[in-house]
Amino acid sequence: MxxxxxxxxxxxxxxxxxxxxxxxxxxxxxxxxxxxxxxxxxxxxxxxxxxxxxxxxxxxxxxxxxxxxxxxxxYDRTSAALHAFVANRVGRCDIASVPSVATTILPQAIVALRRGAPWMDISVRDMDSAGIVDAVEDGAVEIGFGVLHQPRPGLMFEPMLRDRLDLVCRADHPLAEGAEPIAWRQIAPREFITNGSIGLPRLVEAGTLARRSHLEARNVTSILAMVRAGLGVSVLPRLCRTAGDAQIRFLPLEDPAAERTLGCIVAAERLLQPATERLLDAVRAVMAQRADELGYAIAFTAGATTAA
Missing domain, CATH: 1.10.10.10 (Winged helix-like DNA-binding domain superfamily/Winged helix DNA-binding domain)
Incomplete structure (x- = not known):
């Protein structure tokens, strides 16, 4: 050994x-x-x-x-979780999340958890879906909330919500003047800021835009700042609208395939810590409560479990 x-x-x-x-x-x-x-x-x-x-x-x-x-x-994460469990009988939860969930869903879920378990140790890492998959696979975090573009051996994915991808541009951009959904051909001549949100294999047109792009950003705040500065347009999940402002417009895309399925990513052979199970239940509850408000569709059933 x-x-x-x-x-x-x-x-x-x-x-x-x-x-x-x-x-x-x-x-x-x-x-x-x-x-x-x-x-x-x-x-x-x-x-x-x-x-x-x-x-x-x-x-x-x-x-x-x-x-x-x-x-x-x-090993370090597991040791921290066990020490936390001994100390507070609740444990520790290490999470990785895409920014849209980290800013809209997780805070409310953690508030709900704190009411019953104020001493629970929680660590949240903000990263894109590719980084989340690696972090779960490597054991750096126990659970991730993101998109799994392709099946990965040893990982399990539970769909949680489906939300549309929108064109993001400045409020004074010519594309913001129309009332109809935006087609990819309308975006093609524009300066495009590529990011991880358009990595879905079925979005062929988006992939073409990404290959032609000379500017890439992974953080939602950075993408919106670049759009705001007039450096180009981009495509982001509709859930990111909460990070925008009056200078930014989120416009629907014409393509029916322009949506993502976001869910929880866990290692298939590992049992979740009790604290993580409780967090997952709280996240499901918040997602169900805010679906109409935030404009996404729920992709899980009541009483769903990670193994389902």
Missing amino acids: LSMTGLRTFVAVVETGGIRAAAERLHRTPSAISMTLKQLEKEIGGALFASERKSTLSDLGDRVLDEAQALLAH
């Missing part, structure tokens, strides 16, 4: 750039770091570095680094 201390030492050496810096991070002596690395290489059965200077990883070291970072992230 591989030593967690060995793996943590190896990762520290790679991340800090050397044995001495890793020793300072881990509060150990350089000689102890060197001995731990040698023991880890003996346990694994091969050299992790291409030279004695520990500056370049071997092919084996590259593979071990990826696995070690994922394992340590999962």
Whole structure:
């Protein structure tokens, strides 16, 4: 069995750039770091570095680094959750979420949780769907709220809501003058700001716009700021309207396929912590309450479970 201390030492050496810096991070002596690395290489059965200077990883070291970072992230998160459970009998919840859910749904869900469990530890990471999938897969978070564009082995996806994608432009933009839904051909001549929201495989026209684009942003705030500055138009989920203002218009797209299915992403073989189960129930409740107000369709049934 591989030593967690060995793996943590190896990762520290790679991340800090050397044995001495890793020793300072881990509060150990350089000689102890060197001995731990040698023991880890003996346990694994091969050299992790291409030279004695520990500056370049071997092919084996590259593979071990990826696995070690994922394992340590999962170990640290699980340890924190268990300590939190012992301390408050509720536990800890580590979440990754797309910005639209993080700003509209999660705050209200967390308020509801706090009423019954004020000491629950909650960590929320704001990222795009691609980052969320990686974070759940690597064990950095326990649950993610985002879009799973393609099935991923080892991950499970529960659809939660469907919302339309809208064209986003300045209020004084020529496209904002009409009353009809916007067609892709109307967007094609414009400067386009691409982002992760248009990564759906079925949106061929959007993919063409993305390939021709010279400007990309992943954060909703950044995208809206660029639109506001007149750098171009973009496409965002309708749920993002709450982050807009009087200078920004969200206009419906003509394409019936221009919608996303957003849901929770979890690791298929891991049981959720009690705190995470409670958070998921609270998120479902808030989504059901605000569907009409925020303009999306519910994609789950009452009493749904993550395994459903």
